[in-house]
Amino acid sequence: MSALDPADSSQLSVLAEEIRHFRKKNHFSLEQLAEASGVSRSMISKIERCETIPSTVILSKLAEALGVTFSQLMAPAVEREIVHIPAARQPILRDEESGFLRRCISPVLPGRGIDWVLNTLPPEADTGNFVAHRRGVEEYIFVLRGRMRVSIGDQRVNLNQGDSLYFQADADHSFLNLGKTPCEYFLVIDTAKVRS
Structure with a gap:
């Protein structure tokens, strides 16, 4: 298990939403993403419901199966060319x-x-x-x-x-x-x- 730092439930919500977004964009059911990533269906479901925080290894498996970068799972996309991130x-x-x-x-x-x-x-x-x-x-x-x-x-x-x-x-x-x-x-x- 991992913990987002600082402990921020909004960050956990972003992670859950982005995984769900990319799963649906790829037309994956929970079962299909589980099979493609090697992460159990129940773990993916818990992540999407904000009930658990995945380890970095689990996140890397999900990112790879979804064809996205680690950062894309951690933050929603922005459209600007100049981006300041405090x-x-x-x-x-x-x-x-x-x-x-x-x-x-x-x-x-x-x-x-x-x-x-x-x-x-x-x-x-x-x-x-x-x-x-x-x-x-x-x-x-x-x-x-x-x-x-x-x-x-x-x-x-x-x-x-x-x-x-x-x-x-x-x-x-x-x-x-x-x-x-x-x-x-x-x-x-x-x-x-x-x-x-």
């Missing part, structure tokens, strides 16, 4: 089990394929496994502070503060904090090639 309005998801904190800092703009996220991993914590994205999805990482290990399929890469990494995200991947202090890193998920 820190207090940036959606934050906290995974209660690991303490993994994910702050969505990119606006959700129609037709854009960039998801920019500031992640914080507690000491020696890991994110859990993120399912492979569709072919063409690329991810970029920049480590602001700390040390981390990125696992992509069967490959492992250790990153230190100031290091960056690019990878094609069509393999399962996960992130592990190697240190005894929080690891903070930017993650950019680029789905532009999938959309074109």
Whole structure:
């Protein structure tokens, strides 16, 4: 389970509405989305009814099955080209089990394929496994502070503060904090090639 941070029932409502919106846009029943994502029908139903908050791993599975970015599930789309998002309005998801904190800092703009996220991993914590994205999805990482290990399929890469990494995200991947202090890193998920 995860908890949105700050504890904001309106953010939970947005998440529930966006999952329902994209499920219907894709003409998925609850059963069809469960089958496509590997997330149980009962869990999806509870999320849509605001009865539970999904972990980041569950959200990544739903986003992938729905063909959207993580940020698109966390905030409704806006139409403006210039978008200011105050820190207090940036959606934050906290995974209660690991303490993994994910702050969505990119606006959700129609037709854009960039998801920019500031992640914080507690000491020696890991994110859990993120399912492979569709072919063409690329991810970029920049480590602001700390040390981390990125696992992509069967490959492992250790990153230190100031290091960056690019990878094609069509393999399962996960992130592990190697240190005894929080690891903070930017993650950019680029789905532009999938959309074109």
